[in-house]
Amino acid sequence: MEKNQTAHSNSHHGFPWSHVIGFILSLVLTVAALWIALSLNLSATSTMVLIIILAIFQVFVQLLMFMHLREQEGAFQITAISFGFFVAIAVVAGSIWIMEYGLY
Amino acid sequence: MDQLMHFLTHKFFVTGEPMIYGADVAIAVATIGILFVLTYFKKWKWLWREWLTTVDHKKIGIMYIIAAILMLFRGGIDGLLMRSQLSFPGLKLLDAQHYNEIFTTHGTIMILFMAMPFIIGMINVAMPLQIGARDVAFPYLNAISFWLFFWAAMLLNLSFVIGGSPDAGWTSYTPLAENGLDPGLGENFYLLSLQITGIGTLASGVNFAVTILKMRAPGMKLMHMPMFTWSTLITSVIIVFAFPVLTVALAMLTIDRIFGAHFFTSTAGGDPMMWANLFWVWGHPEVYIVILPAFGIFSEVMSTFSGKRLFGYSMMVWSMVLISALSFIVWVHHFFTMGAGPAVNSFFGVSTMLIAIPTGVKLFNWLFTLRHSKIRFTVAHMWALAFIPNFVIGGLTGVMLAVAPADYQYHNSYFLIAHFHYVLIAGTVFGMFAGLHYWWPKMFGHILDEKLGKIAFWLWMVGFNVCFFPMYFVGLQGMTRRMYTYPANAGWTSLNFIETIGAFLMGIGFIVMVWMIIYSARHGERDVTGDPWDGRTMEWMTSSPAPEYNFATLPDMSGIDRFWYMKQEKGAVEKWRKQKIEEIHMPDNSGRPFIMCVLFFIAGFGLCFEWIWLAIVGLAGILLFMVLRSLFDPDEGHHIPVDVIERTEREAGRL
Ligand code: HEM
Ligand SMILES: [Cu+2]
Numbered sequence: 124m125e126k127n128q129t130a131h132s133n134s135h136h137g138f139p140w141s142h143v144i145g146f147i148l149s150l151v152l153t154v155a156a157l158w159i160a161l162s163l164n165l166s167a168t169s170t171m172v173l174i175i176i177l178a179i180f181q182v183f184v185q186l187l188m189f190m191h192l193r194e195q196e197g198a199f200q201i202t203a204i205s206f207g208f209f210v211a212i213a214v215v216a217g218s219i220w221i222m223e224y225g226l227y
Numbered sequence: 228m229d230q231l232m233h234f235l236t237h238k239f240f241v242t243g244e245p246m247i248y249g250a251d252v253a254i255a256v257a258t259i260g261i262l263f264v265l266t267y268f269k270k271w272k273w274l275w276r277e278w279l280t281t282v283d284h285k286k287i288g289i290m291y292i293i294a295a296i297l298m299l300f301r302g303g304i305d306g307l308l309m310r311s312q313l314s315f316p317g318l319k320l321l322d323a324q325h326y327n328e329i330f331t332t333h334g335t336i337m338i339l340f341m342a343m344p345f346i347i348g349m350i351n352v353a354m355p356l357q358i359g360a361r362d363v364a365f366p367y368l369n370a371i372s373f374w375l376f377f378w379a380a381m382l383l384n385l386s387f388v389i390g391g392s393p394d395a396g397w398t399s400y401t402p403l404a405e406n407g408l409d410p411g412l413g414e415n416f417y418l419l420s421l422q423i424t425g426i427g428t429l430a431s432g433v434n435f436a437v438t439i440l441k442m443r444a445p446g447m448k449l450m451h452m453p454m455f456t457w458s459t460l461i462t463s464v465i466i467v468f469a470f471p472v473l474t475v476a477l478a479m480l481t482i483d484r485i486f487g488a489h490f491f492t493s494t495a496g497g498d499p500m501m502w503a504n505l506f507w508v509w510g511h512p513e514v515y516i517v518i519l520p521a522f523g524i525f526s527e528v529m530s531t532f533s534g535k536r537l538f539g540y541s542m543m544v545w546s547m548v549l550i551s552a553l554s555f556i557v558w559v560h561h562f563f564t565m566g567a568g569p570a571v572n573s574f575f576g577v578s579t580m581l582i583a584i585p586t587g588v589k590l591f592n593w594l595f596t597l598r599h600s601k602i603r604f605t606v607a608h609m610w611a612l613a614f615i616p617n618f619v620i621g622g623l624t625g626v627m628l629a630v631a632p633a634d635y636q637y638h639n640s641y642f643l644i645a646h647f648h649y650v651l652i653a654g655t656v657f658g659m660f661a662g663l664h665y666w667w668p669k670m671f672g673h674i675l676d677e678k679l680g681k682i683a684f685w686l687w688m689v690g691f692n693v694c695f696f697p698m699y700f701v702g703l704q705g706m707t708r709r710m711y712t713y714p715a716n717a718g719w720t721s722l723n724f725i726e727t728i729g730a731f732l733m734g735i736g737f738i739v740m741v742w743m744i745i746y747s748a749r750h751g752e753r754d755v756t757g758d759p760w761d762g763r764t765m766e767w768m769t770s771s772p773a774p775e776y777n778f779a780t781l782p783d784m785s786g787i788d789r790f791w792y793m794k795q796e797k798g799a800v801e802k803w804r805k806q807k808i809e810e811i812h813m814p815d816n817s818g819r820p821f822i823m824c825v826l827f828f829i830a831g832f833g834l835c836f837e838w839i840w841l842a843i844v845g846l847a848g849i850l851l852f853m854v855l856r857s858l859f860d861p862d863e864g865h866h867i868p869v870d871v872i873e874r875t876e877r878e879a880g881r882l
Contacts, residue, residue, distance in 0.1 A: 199440060203464075206552075210468045213556050214508050221504060221559055221567055 145188025152181045238412075241391055244325070250388050280816040282366035284351045285773060287373045289670055291348025292663070294377060298341040299656075301384065303737060305333035307730055310694070314727035316715040326711035327394040328413070332387070334397030335417060339424055340380045342517045342651070345659045347372075347431050350459050350520060353666050354435065356766035356773060357453045359444025359781050364437040366814045367856075368430050374824030375427030379420040382831050386416035390835060393417035396709065398510070399480070401491035401502040406484050412835055418481045419831035425473050432466030435459055444765065446785035450544070453764040453788075454530075454537055458523025461547045462516050465554060469512035476505035485837055500565060507558035515554040518650065519547060521658025522589060525611045528661050529593055531760050532608035533600035536788055539592040546585035553582050563631045564638045572631035579629035586622060590615065605760070606680035607664035613688055614657045621649025624699065639709075642702030648695045660687075660740075668759045672772045673751035679743035683736045690732025697722040755880060763791035768803075770879035776813060776867055779876050780806040804881060808872050814864045823852040 156177045160170055186192045192200070241247050265271050278286060308329055312321045321329065355363055363369050386392050390412035395404040404414050439460045443452070452460075479490040480502065489495035491502045530537040537543065559567060559575035593615065602608070624646040628634055637643055667675045701722040706713065713719055752759075758767040768790050769778050782803040786792065793799040830845025876882045 206464070207468065209552065210555050214472070217556065217559075218501075218504055218508070221571055222498070222500065 141188045145184050148184045148188070149181060152177050152184065239389060241388055246325075247388060254388065275818070276816070279821050280370075280818045282362070282370050282814050282816055282820075283775060284355050284363050284366065284369060285670065287369055288348045288351030288353075290373060291344045291351060291376070292670075294380065295341050295345035295348055295659075298336050298344070298380060300737070302333050302336040302341055303734065305329045305336070307734055309333065310727040310730040312711060313713070313723050315724065316713050316717070316720055318712060321711060323711045324394065327396075327709070328387075328392035330709055331393045331396050331399075331413075331417070332383070335383065335393070335421070336380075337651070338397060338513070338517070339421060340376070340383065342655050342659075343424070343428060344376055344380075346462075346517060346520045346655070347376075347428070349524065349659065349662045349666070350431075350435060350462075352670055353662070353766055354456050354459050355438060355442075356669065356769065356777055357456045357764050358439060358442065358447060359765050359778055359784060360438055360442040361777050361811065362814060363434050364441060365434050367817060367820060368434055370817070370820035371824065372427040372431045372434065374820050375430075375827060376424045378824045378828035379422075379424035379427070379831070382423065382828055382835070383416055383420035385832075386413055386420075386835075390416060398503075398506055400506075401480065401483075401499040402493070404480065404502075405492055405499075407492070415481070415484060415835040415837075418477050418484070419834050422474065422477045422481070423827050423831055425470055425477070428466060429470040429474070432463040432470065436463040436467065439463070444781050444784040446783040447789075448785065450541065451785060451787055451789070454526035454540070454543055455520070455523035455764075457544055458519045458526075458547060461551050462519045465512045465516050465519075465551050468555070469509050469516070472505055473509040473513075476502065476509065479505075481834070485834060500562075503562050503565065504558075507561040508555075510561065511558040512554045514650075515550055517655045518658075519550070521614075521655050521662075522547070524658045524662040524665070525593065525614055526596075527764065528607050528611040528665050529596050530788075531665075531762055532603045532605055532611075533597050534603075534761075535596055535600045536763075536791075537592070538595035538598075539588075540787060542588055543592055546588045549585045550582060553578060553585075557582065560629055560631075560634075563634045576629050576631040580626055583622065583626050590619065605664070606675065606677055606684060607661045607760075609681070609684050610657045610661035610664065613684070614653055614661070617649060617653030617657070617691070620696075621646055621653055625650065637702065639707055640702035641698045641706045641708060644708050645695050645698035645702060648698075652691055652695070665760070666766070667747075668754035668771045669757075669766055670772060671748070673747060673753050674759055676743050676747045676751055679739060679746060683739040683743060686732055686736030686739060690729045690734075690736055692729070694726050694729025694733060697726050701726075757879070757881075761794075763788040765790055770876075770881055774872075774875050774879070776811045776872065779808050779872050779881075780804075782806070808869050808876075810869055811867045811872065812864055813867060817860075819852055819856065819860075823849055826852070 156174050159165070159173050159177075163170070165173070186204075192204075194200075236242050240251075265274060278290065281287065308321060309326065312318055312326060351363070351369070355361070393399070393413040393416055395409055395414060395417075399414065399417055402408055404417075439452070439456060479488075482488045483490050483492065483497075489497040491497045491499050493499055526537055526543065557575055557579040559571060560579045563572050563576070597612075602612075624642070628637055628643065628646060664675050664680060667673075701719050704717075704719060704722075706717070706719050706723075713723075754771040757770040759771070760767070765784060766773075768782075780803065782789075782793070793803065826845045826848040828845075830842045830849065833839070833841025833843075833845055873882060
């Protein structure tokens with residue numbers, strides 16, 4: 124695409140297979156997590172472990188199928204993804220830390 | 228029949244208060260008036276063609292700004308009502324319930340439906356011009372963002388007369404905001420309207436970031452961009468990372484309220500504190516989302532009107548980058564008193580104070596920009612100059628609040644109310660006013676009247692300080708926020724009365740501003756050059772108001788303040804203007820964004836009333852529009868031929 128032109132929002136080439144597959148995979152992974160939590164009578168710990176594993180898969184599906192991780196664009200991509208990791212860790216680890224009331 | 232009447236008077240329409248009936252009448256009269264004017268002057272087609280279906284970033288920006296000013300009016304009236312109620316002890320203007328509803332609507336509207344659209348409007352108007360783009364990267368999505376915000380604002384405003392206003396504060400803390408303690412529909416309106424506007428904001432964040440990264444003029448490196456564009460880029464990144472948290476939190480509370488889950492109810496295994504946690508994970512970055520673009524505007528205005536390049540350009544950029552990272556690790560300072568231990572509170576207290584460092588760096592950069600310069604006291608510049616001392620007061624008291632042990636004293640007192648109004652008004656609102664005066668000629672082709680502007684400025688300045696400065700003291704004396712009245716012997720009466728006077732001075736200032744806008748449309752000085760302020764950045768290179776295609780031709784824009792240096796170089800501007808004009812490709816207008824967002828409104832309204840069938844109708848419609856868009860809408864746009872461009876440029880006196 125030329126630099127100074129209105130970017131076409133739908134100038135994809137061919138059928139967007141990776142998006143469709145990514146979408147279906149996301150749905151499957153989400154429903155699977157729901158099913159594990161609601162229908163399998165596992166202990167809390169094993170439920171958690173399974174859900175977290177599914178969540179990690181989900182992250183990879185998002186990054187590979189939707190976030191153009193495979194397209195080389197260098198610095199922007201790396202900065203954005205590291206910032207994403209920074210925010211995710213800050214929020215998740217921070218929340219766990221904060222919610223353990225009184226312990227710290 | 229009886230059942231229907233009972234439903235209408237007890238659940239649907241809000242009844243029983245003279246103010247509500249007044250509002251009913253006002254809404255009816257205004258609607259009929261608008262319909263009449265549009266029909267009488269045969270403006271329906273014009274409205275649809277030129278505005279409702281537009282994908283032009285400048286027009287979308289103008290619509291954002293108009294809506295934001297209307298919301299400033301609505302939120303301001305709420306503020307005045309609260310201040311009137313508190314001007315003397317024991318007044319009965321508002322009862323406790325009504326006061327709760329008003330501070331909730333005031334806070335929600337001011338942050339999400341005034342500050343946010345004002346900022347996004349400014350960005351839409353100025354940023355694409357500053358980088359020499361023809362439009363934003365996704366113009367169709369931009370229109371959707373606007374109409375999402377607009378219909379969300381309608382939804383929230385409607386709650387006042389239909390269904391009932393939310394009353395759990397703009398922070399909507401659980402368990403207070405859960406069904407058990409807060410039945411009724413008001414909270415649903417809060418949840419759905421924020422959800423809808425939040426989706427639009429998220430899309431805007433993506434849109435602006437892509438625009439800036441991909442569509443800059445030839446030669447313009449990141450480190451050549453105007454500071455307002457930089458602040459937009461950083462703000463967009465914060466939006467992209469912060470708003471999903473809000474989306475999720477709102478969805479969880481909506482599921483709790485409407486579908487009976489228990490994410491936040493402790494009696495059923497949920498955790499009410501998780502709401503406060505998630506809310507502020509979004510909420511703190513949000514305060515930088517509303518302040519950084521204002522910082523960008525101040526940078527532009529100060530360097531233009533002191534005729535100097537911004538001092539410490541790269542330091543400004545890096546301080547914003549640092550602020551954006553730090554903004555994600557301070558959120559606990561909003562609930563120091565909720566039971567976390569000393570390690571948690573110390574960490575978040577210190578990280579909060581750290582933000583003062585890059586902010587202080589920026590303040591000194593602005594001061595050094597002004598140093599040894601020939602300052603022009605235009606109204607835009609006066610707003611920017613007034614920002615500095617007022618914002619410093621807000622910032623210093625913010626550092627006081629970050630001292631966790633001391634916060635046990637200030638927490639939820641009027642001291643806090645004073646602090647955040649000092650940063651939000653002196654930062655965001657002054658910033659938007661500065662931007663309004665600065666870019667008005669670019670939007671409308673004439674200058675806002677300077678004399679009326681100065682009168683409004685001084686009314687605001689005096690009113691603002693008279694209203695909010697005493698709040699620090701009355702807060703230290705123990706007056707808490709969100710109280711609807713207080714005893715006469717508390718010793719707070721005189722300060723409260725003074726505050727109310729200040730609030731009304733600001734109200735008068737607002738009226739003068741409205742008059743200034745009307746007056747200037749008729750008598751304001753026309754801007755025929757496109758560069759009324761002797762500007763430095765690219766938006767001043769094209770005519771005012773900018774043509775549909777923004778720039779007929781694009782020069783090489785490498786270097787900071789390139790336009791300024793072009794003007795110093797003899798013949799450079801002429802040479803650029805004489806460049807060969809080529810045909811320009813622009814996107815087509817579309818009515819779909821508007822209709823699709825009406826469907827969002829319908830779905831949201833259905834969910835508020837828990838009419839699932841209506842929600843499904845709305846959501847199915849939205850899905851249908853998305854399918855239509857992806858399968859059957861080639862959106863090829865159109866080409867503006869060379870002779871049309873030449874004619875437009877000639878009419879603007881540029882060829
Ligand atoms: C224009 C003049 C304004 C006046 C007179 C005003 C006045 C007030 C008053 C009296 C309160 C309630 C204090 C209490 O009883 O707790 C309040 C709360 C608040 N104001 Fe303003 N305000 C103004 C502008 C703004 C602006 C511009 C913003 C944001 C951009 C803002 C954001 C808020 C927020 C977030 C709250 C807290 C609401 C809550 O407690 O849920 N205000 N304001
Ligand atoms: Cu904060």
